[in-house]
Amino acid sequence: MAPVKRRVFQSKKQMAEELAKYTADLSSKFCKERGIFTVVLSGGDLISWLWKFLEAPYIDSVEWSKWHIFWVDERVCGWDDTDSNYKLAYDGFLSKVPIPAENIYAIDNGLGAQGNAELAAERYEECLKQKVNQNIIRTYKSSGFPQFDLQLLGMGPDGHMASLFPGHDQINEKVKWVTHITDSPKPPPKRITFTLPVINCASYNVMAVCDKEQADSAAAALTHTKDLPAGRLTADVEVVWFLDQAAASKLPHGWCSIL
Numbered sequence: 001m002a003p004v005k006r007r008v009f010q011s012k013k014q015m016a017e018e019l020a021k022y023t024a025d026l027s028s029k030f031c032k033e034r035g036i037f038t039v040v041l042s043g044g045d046l047i048s049w050l051w052k053f054l055e056a057p058y059i060d061s062v063e064w065s066k067w068h069i070f071w072v073d074e075r076v077c078g079w080d081d082t083d084s085n086y087k088l089a090y091d092g093f094l095s096k097v098p099i100p101a102e103n104i105y106a107i108d109n110g111l112g113a114q115g116n117a118e119l120a121a122e123r124y125e126e127c128l129k130q131k132v133n134q135n136i137i138r139t140y141k142s143s144g145f146p147q148f149d150l151q152l153l154g155m156g157p158d159g160h161m162a163s164l165f166p167g168h169d170q171i172n173e174k175v176k177w178v179t180h181i182t183d184s185p186k187p188p189p190k191r192i193t194f195t196l197p198v199i200n201c202a203s204y205n206v207m208a209v210c211d212k213e214q215a216d217s218a219a220a221a222l223t224h225t226k227d228l229p230a231g232r233l234t235a236d237v238e239v240v241w242f243l244d245q246a247a248a249s250k251l252p253h254g255w256c257s258i259l
């Protein structure tokens with residue numbers, strides 16, 4: 001199992017700066033190795049911490065044309081809906097960097113707008129399988145699960161990750177790549193989400209968590225004192241939790257050096 005590292009920052013600004021450097025270094029690695037960098041985004045606060053990419057040196061140095069963008073979860077709504085993780089990412093990041101539109105793979109807009117969660121999940125899984133067949137997405141050893149290069153994840157105050165929520169059965173799905181939920185405890189109720197096996201097949205997983213509201217769940221997830229979805233996060237190569245001091249404030253003493 002991959003090592004789980006923790007990096008605690010004095011500010012969100014510093015965390016965003018380091019997140020950009022970490023991601024850009026992996027972009028260089030994968031673009032050199034295979035000419036493709038598959039990046040999985042989440043919603044929530046994460047997008048607000050990608051601003052550093054819009055500045056030098058990254059805006060000019062990153063090989064954006066080689067990036068392929070996916071979502072670890074998505075609300076079942078149209079792309080123009082304020083609940084949409086696609087809209088959040090497009091408005092705050094994707095519209096400001098030169099990633100080719102054909103390299104951005106969002107939920108089926110029509111099915112999202114219709115609110116058909118089950119079919120939207122099936123369609124997204126079909127999209128992933130097509131990208132595996134086209135050798136855009138790698139597969140994880142013999143499992144056949146898709147292996148993404150980097151996933152940029154977030155956690156809710158209840159310890160949910162993607163749209164895998166505590167006490168909900170989707171966390172136990174072992175066969176599907178993408179599943180759906182229609183009773184999310186966090187609005188909106190209808191969502192699609194990568195399953196845990198897919199999330200944990202990623203080569204590199206980043207969990208970015210800020211603010212004191214997250215401190216209890218961050219500590220519980222990292223010390224495994226509660227069985228939370230975020231606590232089950234692993235990866236093939238490395239997991240790194242990026243935390244600000246407030247989110248890390250309940251971790252055992254000495255667990256993290258503040259950077």
Ligand SMILES: O=C1O[C@H](COP(=O)(O)O)[C@@H](O)[C@H](O)[C@H]1O
Nearest residue numbers: 042043044045046154155156162
């Ligand atoms: O609803 C969601 O919540 C999680 C966590 O969001 P955050 O704002 O607490 O960071 C997010 O990662 C997920 O993509 C989103 O659908």
